[in-house]
Amino acid sequence: MDYATRGMESLPKRRDWLMTPTKIVALAGAPLPKMHPPGHIWRRPVEGAERTQRNLQVTAPGKATSAAVLARLLNDAASLVDSISPAFVPHGDSLRNLLERLRDQRFHLAVLGQFKRGKSTLLNALLGEEALPVSVIPLTAIPTFVRAGDRRHVRVIFGNGNSSIERSADDAQELNEFLAQYVTEEANPENRLGVSQVEVLHPAPILQAGVVLIDTPGIGSTHRHNTEATLNFIPQCDAALFVVSPDPPITEVEIEFLKDVRSRIGRVFYVLSKADYLTDSDRAKILEFLRRVLREQVGIDSDVSIIPVSAGSGLAARQNGDQDRWAKSGMRDIETLLTDFLVHDKESALAEAIARKASDVIGDVLLELRLSVQSLKMPLDELEKRLDLLGNRLVEADLQRTSEKDTLEGDQKRMAALLEEQAEQLRRKAKWQFSQVAQDALEKNHLNTDAAQSALAEVIPGFFEHELGAMSMAFEGQVRDTLNRHRQRTDALIESIRRTAAELFDIPYQPIASKEEFEIKRQPYWVTHHWPISLGVLPEGFWDRLLPYGMRKSRAVRRMRERIEVLVAENVENVRWPTLQNLIKSFREFGNALDARLEEAVSATMGAIEAAYERRKSESAAVESETARLERSTSELEQLDEDLRQHYGANGQGG
Ligand SMILES: Nc1nc2c(ncn2[C@@H]2O[C@H](COP(=O)(O)OP(=O)(O)O)[C@@H](O)[C@H]2O)c(=O)[nH]1
Ligand SMILES: [Mg+2]
Structure with missing residues (x-):
């Protein structure tokens, strides 16, 4: 079809996101109005080009x-962008959001490892007091977030976050209790209170x-759900201390666990705790052994540093102000490592990411x-x-988008079918195992069905917790891909x-550097599931007692089979249903986000041209001064962008 010979007016109004000229103008804000309309909402307007130019001088290199x-x-860029036209205020807002994130500098560092390794004790040593409960038996699957506050304060959040209770504490003991x-x-027990998260404010x-x-619940405990809870939690961590x-x-x-962690968390530090149990030579041997395991089985550099500590003695030293013992306990090394990291690497990692994102906004x-x-x-x-030519490209793009949505729908159906298949496999596996x-x-209990029922009650929660964890992990991976x-x-x-627009209008085009990832939302990650285990005991038939053993046995087995049938159906449903809901939700949110992004890109690109077009048709007198003003803004912004790149992009540190 020869779209090129058609006028813009004849473009079919196919979908909402495909902008017709009037709609584009409306979306782009104003058709590039007078230079400073009275009472407009621009924030912190630039007073004059001189100020911006002067501010641009301060970008002498230097990391400090x-x-x-x-x-x-960021501040200068936001003001400048705001001042160009009200249509750009959302871009200014994006830059201000980046500025806020930079100023906030919030960073998640998790302490990970098997239960009872001494994670909570280590954190207490860092906090300088016994703030967090320490136990010889595993704790429940609830992570505790400790952040800065001017006093000790706890917030316990239940369920989906709808309810919570708070309490201020005068000292560590009160907090701990x-x-x-x-x-x-x-x-x-088994988190029957339904706590989903605990937050602690602390003045350390x-x-x-x-x-x-x-502080995390710890992997590999007898409470199997703790492992899954910790695994699910990893996407929230920026760095980790791994304690053995x-x-x-x-x-x-x-x-x-470590293999998984390493691929998903940027920085992992290794700690050998309870080093006080060891003689110097044993310690050296164990460190050597650990390095070898990390190298050969996890694939970590041979010169990886593993810091030996005795957190217990470190805590005592902290409390008594004993600097010597603090150093000897190894805690000072950890403190220095963390402080260095937090002061240097954390900031530059965050700054780099933010500079790249800002550059993208400015590029737009x-x-x-x-x-x-x-x-x-x-x-x-x-x-x-x-x-007109650009309009043709949009019609094509709209067709592509429609077919993309169809594929998305097909993929969702395919994933749902796969889930059904896995649920069926799970049913078969569960039935077989439970029958055994x-x-x-x-047989061991004289055909007593109560005993059989108790035996089932013992295996069911562990079995399904494990299966749910495995299934949702495998599924999440596939959905993400x-x-x-x-x-x-x-x-x-x-x-x-965007490229077509740039080429048509002979302007340099730079592809976006840092694309925002679509995060696939997870279920709350430490939900404790309730696994049905009892359906009431089906009584023996009245005559059963009098029947010969063989017959009694086959009747008892049949009764148990019937019970297992129902138990398996209920429990598998407990796995299948939330997984399916999560799947549907992920696809729906993703589809919406896809549309929104396309619409945004199209309206931005077309908006600028369309607005200029409208202006050209109406008042030609002001066009010259308007052009000059926009050119001035362009070169100022180019300068700002160059400064951003010089500092954070051009030094070669990608990723
Ligand atoms: N000897 C010694 N025991 C420790 C040390 N750190 C922790 N423990 C003990 O190990 C047990 C588990 O500690 P905890 O911090 O609760 O471990 P978590 O489950 O990893 O948080 C407790 O009995 C602690 O007293 C240490 O550095 N030295
Ligand atoms: Mg602990």
Whole structure:
């Protein structure tokens, strides 16, 4: 079809996101109005170009002041962007949001490892007091977030966060006792209180750097759900302390866990706790052994540093102000490592990421500005011709988008079918295993069905907790891969629209550098499921007692089979249903986000040109001064962007 010969007016109004010229103008804000309309809502307008130019001088290289310099750059850029036109205020807001994140510097550092390795004790040593409960038996699957506050304060959050209770504490003991009511297995067995998260505010100096320390439930405990709870929690961590101890040095579960952790958390530090149990030579041997395991089985550099500590003695030293003992306990090394990391690496990692994102926002604005300027300068008939060509590209893009949505729908159906298949497999596996358990118990207990029922009650929660964990992990991976493919295609589509616009109007085009990841939302990660185990005992038939053993047995087995049938159905449903809901929700949210991104990209690109076009048609007198103003803004913004890149992009540190 020859779209090129059609006028813009004849473009089919296919979908909402496909902008018709009037709609584009409306979305883009005003059709580039007078220079400073009275009473407009721009925030912190730039007083004059001189000020911006002067501010641009302060970008002397040097990492020490990089955050401050970056903050100023972001601030300047936001003001400048606001002042161009009200249509750009959302871009200004994006820059201000980045500035806020930079200033906030909030960073999640989790303490990970098997239960009883001494994680909570280590955190207490860092906090300088016994704030967190320490126990010889595992705690419940509830992570505790500890952040800076001017006094000790706890917030316990229940369920989905709808309800919570708070309490201030005068000292460590009060804090510890209050926490123990919610996070210990004794006081809150299997988390029957339904606690989902605990937050602690604490005045310890280590927290002042903006770090949030997270005490985690620990993997590989008898409470199987703790492992899954910790695994599910990893996406929230920015860095981690991985704690092992001599008894035994490292287990299979920890190695598997560590492989997973390493691929998902940027920085992991290793700690050998309870080093006080060891003689110097034993310590050296264990460290050597650990390094070898990390190297050979996890694939970590051979010179990895593992810090030996005795957190217990460190805590005592802290409390007595004994600097010598604090150093000897190894805690000082950990403190220094963390402080260094928090002061240097954390800041530069965050600053780099923010600079890249800011550059992208500015890139967007620049593209629109350049499109506007070109459109204003171009002869009217030439402008119309190019607008037309761009319109054709949009019609094609809309077709692509429709087919993308169809594929997305197909993928969702495919994933749902896969889930049904897995649920069926799970049913078969569960029935087989439970029948074995029940039959064994019957034979060992004179065909007593109560005994068989108890035996089932013992295996069911562990079995399903494990299966749910495995299933949701495998599923999440597949959903993520599928959605990622869609995201990449949408990105390519957006890119091609922007590129077409840039090429048509002869302006330089820079592809977006840092694409926002679509986060696939997870279920709350430490929900304790209730696994049905009892359906009331089906009584023996009245005559059963009098029947010969063989007949009694087959009747008892049949009764148990019927019971297992129902138990399996209920429990598998407990796994299948939330997984399916999560799947549907992920796809729906993703589809919406996809549309929103496309719409945004199209309206921004077309908006600039269309607005200029409208302006050209109406009042030609002001066009010249408007063009000059936009050109000025463009070059100021280019300068700002260059400064951003010089500091954070051009030094070669990608990723
Ligand atoms: N000897 C010694 N025992 C420790 C040390 N750190 C922790 N423990 C003990 O190990 C047990 C488990 O500690 P905890 O901090 O609750 O471990 P978590 O489950 O990993 O949080 C407790 O009995 C602690 O007293 C240490 O550095 N030295
Ligand atoms: Mg603990």
